[in-house]
Amino acid sequence: MWPSKLLILLLVSGSAKPRQKAASTRGKLIYRGVTLQKLADPSRFSASEIKKAVEDAVAKNTESLTRRD
Amino acid sequence: MRSPRIPSPSPVAIRRPRSRSVFINCPFDSAYQPLLRAMCFTIVASGYIPRCALDFSDSASVRFQEIIGLMTSCDYSIHDVSRVELDHDSKLPRFNMPLELGADLALRIAGSRAQRARRTLVLDAEKHRYDVTLSDISGMDIEAHGNEPGNVIRQVRNWLNANRGDQPILPGATAIADDYSAYLKIAPDIVRGLRLDPHDELPHRDYLEVVEQALPLIEKARSA
Numbered sequence: 001m002w003p004s005k006l007l008i009l010l011l012v013s014g015s016a017k018p019r020q021k022a023a024s025t026r027g028k029l030i031y032r033g034v035t036l037q038k039l040a041d042p043s044r045f046s047a048s049e050i051k052k053a054v055e056d057a058v059a060k061n062t063e064s065l066t067r068r069d
Numbered sequence: 070m071r072s073p074r075i076p077s078p079s080p081v082a083i084r085r086p087r088s089r090s091v092f093i094n095c096p097f098d099s100a101y102q103p104l105l106r107a108m109c110f111t112i113v114a115s116g117y118i119p120r121c122a123l124d125f126s127d128s129a130s131v132r133f134q135e136i137i138g139l140m141t142s143c144d145y146s147i148h149d150v151s152r153v154e155l156d157h158d159s160k161l162p163r164f165n166m167p168l169e170l171g172a173d174l175a176l177r178i179a180g181s182r183a184q185r186a187r188r189t190l191v192l193d194a195e196k197h198r199y200d201v202t203l204s205d206i207s208g209m210d211i212e213a214h215g216n217e218p219g220n221v222i223r224q225v226r227n228w229l230n231a232n233r234g235d236q237p238i239l240p241g242a243t244a245i246a247d248d249y250s251a252y253l254k255i256a257p258d259i260v261r262g263l264r265l266d267p268h269d270e271l272p273h274r275d276y277l278e279v280v281e282q283a284l285p286l287i288e289k290a291r292s293a
Contacts, residue, residue, distance in 0.1 A: 053262030
């Protein structure tokens with residue numbers, strides 16, 4: 001008798017356990033394992049404009065960025 | 070030069086996590102700008118949000134009441150009291166930085182419970198000069214940066230890292246400083262890509278946004 005009660009108890013306690021919600025990093029910028037905070041203050045440029053300018057600059061300077069001075 | 074979108078000037082209305090916000094009290098002139106930029110770079114790279122009077126206006130001419138509002142919305146604050154010399158034009162000292170530091174310390178001593186838990190870093194240019202200029206703060210977290218951006222990066226990173234509780238350790242100061250040097254290399258091209266004025270004239274808010282976008286890409290490029 002008691003094993004079924006134990007089973008119910010286990011099931012109940014299992015379902016009552018608070019689920020640990022993994023922090024969503026979707027759409028967030030990550031730098032060296034650190035999730036960057038949304039700065040929120042509006043820049044004069046859209047995020048896509050800035051992203052493109054940065055990507056182009058990185059692409060243009062790939063060699064000097066990878067070189068260890 | 071193009072005329073970019075005009076941002077909505079509502080810095081107070083935007084909610085940011087206080088536990089991730091760092092108030093900066095420092096000079097806003099061109100002589101101090103390399104230190105401020107290095108400081109903001111480090112704060113963004115560490116996953117925090119730099120807040121200062123430049124959030125309101127690029128001239129930083131902001132009322133004291135607004136400064137206090139900004140300060141109390143941040144759990145962390147950095148005060149640079151290095152500017153002790155006389156103003157070139159007026160031949161008088163400027164008291165804004167010590168005034169704001171005093172307000173911060175008053176919050177720590179007599180503020181609400183949340184304010185009493187504030188974390189404060191005081192920076193000066195020279196070691197132990199504050200013993201003469203501001204002896205009442207002896208015994209606090211005070212670091213000397215020698216007017217070197219690399220020192221500011223190390224001190225701000227180490228201080229944030231020491232005040233993170235059980236959160237993961239931050240990237241090392243050397244890595245952040247190297248990435249900052251890399252950023253400075255590509256900054257002129259970023260600014261050109263945005264068809265803006267020279268990098269030194271990049272407004273504060275634009276600078277922060279550029280840094281935020283640049284950090285992951287710089288890391289990726291440097292680890293390639």
